[in-house]
Amino acid sequence: MLSMTNKVSTTRTADFQLVGDADDQQRLSHYTRSQFTFIGVRAPERRAQAHAMVRDSRQWPVSDVLAGIAELYERSEREYQYVAVDLAIANVQRFDIDDVRTLSHWVTVRPARDTVDLWRRFFGLYVQHHLDEKPIVFALFYKHDNVWMRRIAILLQLPEDYTLDADMLTAAIIYDRATPDPQIQKAIGWALRSYGKYDAAWVRGFLRSHGLSQIASTEAHKHLLDL
CATH class of the missing domain: 1.20.1660.10 (Hypothetical protein (EF3068))
Incomplete structure (x- = not known):
């Protein structure tokens, strides 16, 4: 390393x-x-x-x-x-998975949405090329003490469609659904809105089954209203 x-x-x-x-x-x-x-x-x-x-x-x-x-x-x-x-x-x-672990350190260095969302793109691309390593990459961010790392856990699969692991997305959202940080709540809505393009029924079912904040719910419904 x-x-x-x-x-x-x-x-x-x-x-x-x-x-x-x-x-x-x-x-x-x-x-x-x-x-x-x-x-x-x-x-x-x-x-x-x-x-x-x-x-x-x-x-x-x-x-x-x-x-x-x-x-x-x-x-x-x-x-x-x-x-x-x-x-x-x-x-x-x-890069290999050890390189990815090394690079995850930089997410927490002077973090703000501008750099964190750029890193989210990087980790999402890596996962797309290494779907079998997705659980390992997800574990780097899921339940992390740092809220920006957890934003990446929620948005990690954002570029994906039918390869998205719904259980993984659910776990990330449920863990943070009561977190008041607006960057987390917007990430939840963004992730659901994006996945709704491919599986609107699943997203509608998720929203019915889980109480989300107004920010997250509003974001998640944006695309669904057009379907």
Whole structure:
């Protein structure tokens, strides 16, 4: 497992620098209520500036990819955390379950919805490529002390349709259905709304059988009203 104390000089990402805009810096900082420091790079421009490095990372040894993710994630400016997850997503098919355990650590580092939902995408993609390992990945997040980790447990199967494990989704929702955190309640509604596109009857039955918050229920019903 990779040490979390990588020195900058040992990573392939060490010389990578984003170039931002002062106006976007203020806008992004305001959007996150000044929680984080920004360079001022919007998502399309960030991806453009990081494109060559992300592309080349597919040829790096996996250990170098993990080291690069760690180095970027430890930088103070928020956009580098986004680039770190971009690196992870670009290499998702190259990782094994031990790498996934290592990467799950970063979910709890300066967590907010922006980074957590990017990580959710990564873990969801990994599960899609390794359906037999879904229970192991789910266990990394289910019943975790950290509420952001549990948000991923609820949303882990979001990209799936008929491969979704309904028992797993049920367990994640039931565990947190009384948690007042709005990010959890919105995640519950989002997960049910998404699955309702493929199995509306199951979602309707779930909603009838389980008392959910107004936030979760409203979110879950959005798609069902169109069916």
